[in-house]
């Protein structure tokens with residue numbers, strides 16, 4: 001699926017990167033612990049998280065992820081948006097909680113990688 | 115003789131939001147040099163974990179990165195409190211990070227094991243109350 005599908009499936013508001021939603025993604029990762037995200041690198045291309053601070057963007061950048069989805073309607077601040085722009089990472093926000101957001105994406109065929 | 119590119123960074127121990135800038139800069143440089151993406155990712159993650167450690171456990175420090183055609187050498191030096199038991203610190207899940215760090219998404223005790231996993235060679239020298247130096251090498255090709 002691509003980011004546009006993700007947007008529709010979990011009803012996202014796009015914060016940055018509206019013009020980049022055609023990016024294909026194959027696997028996802030959901031976590032509030034950046035240490036865990038960094039430990040299980042397997043080419044996940046999208047990160048779902050309830051954590052909101054600049055290290056979320058930096059972590060996604062280190063892992064070459066193309067999109068971050070903030071769950072429970074959380075919103076990044078200006079500094080984070082700018083960081084994401086510099087690193088070309090799409091930012092979206094969904095009002096779903098983590099479990100539901102991940103479940104919906106799974107149901108639609110997105111997987112966590114091995 | 116092999117051409118070596120030397121990069122140096124000061125890591126500010128007081129600014130958690132900026133922790134990771136050195137790693138991002140190294141990543142960018144490696145990309146420009148045409149290093150393979152999987153090698154870049156290994157080096158970037160290992161360095162980022164080390165950089166975060168310098169900020170949350172050691173009040174900042176210095177990073178030196180030497181890039182040659184066949185390897186990337188990363189040296190992270192701090193004057194922090196040091197690591198009492200390196201073997202213990204290397205275990206997955208061992209962390210002395212306070213709750214405040216955990217609420218920022220770190221402190222799972224995965225950093226040092228990750229650094230070992232993603233680098234091809236790693237060595238830690240640490241003296242209590244003097245500081246810690248971490249040496250990591252990532253081979254290219």
Ligand SMILES: Nc1ncnc2c1ncn2[C@@H]1O[C@H](COP(=O)(O)OP(=O)(O)OP(=O)(O)O)[C@@H](O)[C@H]1O
Pocket residue numbers: 035036163167168171172192194195196197203204208209210211219220221222223224225226227246
């Ligand atoms: N540069 C350092 N100076 C002093 N102590 C350190 C340093 N690096 C690591 N440590 C010690 O080693 C422990 C384990 O480090 P490690 O990076 O594995 O986990 P963490 O930083 O606590 O959590 P995580 O890396 O998952 O966010 C730390 O909790 C800390 O006690």
Ligand SMILES: [Mg+2]
Pocket residue numbers: 163166167221224225226
């Ligand atoms: Mg750490």
